[in-house]
C-alpha cells in the first residue's frame with residue numbers, strides 16, 4: 001500500500017484533503033440550491049448551506065488568523081447556529097442559550113478552531129440535557145488576571161467525579177455510538193491557540209461547567 005505521507009511535498013496530503021473537501025462542499029451547495037427552489041425544503045436547504053459554510057471555515061478557506069483575535073460573541077453565534085441545526089433532529093429537546101459576553105471580548109488565534117471548540121461544548125451540553133427534555137446553557141466571559149475567562153455551563157446531570165480526570169482523553173466516552181473525540185479536540189485546539197481548558201461540576205449537582213482561559217490578544 002502506498003503511504004500518502006511519502007508523496008513528494010509533505011503537505012500535498014493536506015492540500016489534497018482541502019481540495020477534495022471543497023469539492024464535496026461544492027456538490028452539497030449545489031444540491032442545497034436546487035432544494036431551496038422548493039418551499040417544502042427551503043429550511044433544510046438553508047441548514048445545509050450553513051453547514052457547508054461552517055465546513056469551509058473549518059478547512060481554513062476563511063480562517064481568521066488575524067493577530068487581533070476573533071470576536072467571542074461572533075464565535076458563539078456561529079456555534080449556536082450549528083447547535084440549532086443539530087437540534088432540529090433531537091425533537092422534544094428545548095435548549096436555551098443565555099450569554100453574558102462583553103462586546104469587546106476577543107479570543108486569540110484561529111477563529112475556525114474556536115468555532116469548533118464552542119460547537120463541541122454546546123453540543124455536549126445539549127446531549128447531556130436531552131434526557132431531561134432540555135435546559136439552559138450559560139456562556140459567560142470575564143477578564144481575570146490578564147486573561148479572558150469563558151465558562152460554558154449547563155444544568156444537566158453534571159459529570160461523575162470518577163470520570164472527570166479522563167474526559168479530555170481521546171476515545172473516552174460514556175455515550176453509546178459516540179467516538180469520545182469531542183473534548184479531546186476541544187483541548188487540542190484550545191492549547192494550540194495558547195489557552196487552557198478544564199472541566200468541573202457546578203455546586204450542588206447543578207450541571208457541568210467548562211472553563212477556558214486565554215491570553216488577551218495583542219492590541
Ligand SMILES: Nc1ncnc2c1ncn2[C@@H]1O[C@H](COP(=O)(O)OP(=O)(O)OP(=O)(O)O)[C@@H](O)[C@H]1O
Nearest residue numbers: 124125128158173174175178179180181182183208
Ligand atoms: N456537558 C456535559 N455534561 C455531562 N457529561 C459530559 C458533558 N460533556 C462531556 N461529558 C462527558 O464526557 C464524555 C466525553 O465527551 P466527548 O465530547 O469527548 O465525547 P462524546 O460526546 O461522548 O463523543 P463525541 O464528542 O465524539 O460525539 C462524554 O461521553 C460524557 O460522559
Ligand SMILES: [Mg+2]
Nearest residue numbers: 124181182183
Ligand atoms: Mg462530544
